[in-house]
Amino acid sequence: MGIDDKFDAKADELKGKAKEAAGRATDDPDLEAEGRGEQVKGNLKQAAEKVKDAFKR
Template sequence: MGIDDKAANKADELTGKAKEGLGRATDNERLESEGRADQSKSDIKQAAEKVKDAFKR
């Protein structure tokens, strides 16, 4: 996994956490669920990158 990919995935994850937290604080269910979706998307990308790295070895 390249450093750029790791940084982008981590940024997506942090953005998702921020959205989820802001959604909870403002009682905005749409923003909260959007944040959870962003985190899930980031987790899937990270898993895919790990699989790619495993096959490169």
């Protein structure tokens, strides 16, 4: 995985934060939960990238 994958992971995290905030603002618990899920997905991708980078050294 390269720079594109790192960018996608960060994009998932930021998109999730935006959805969570929108869900909270509109009192939509489904949208809020979807946003939290996307944040977790992005965070897991970022963690995997960090592990891969550590093994490259």
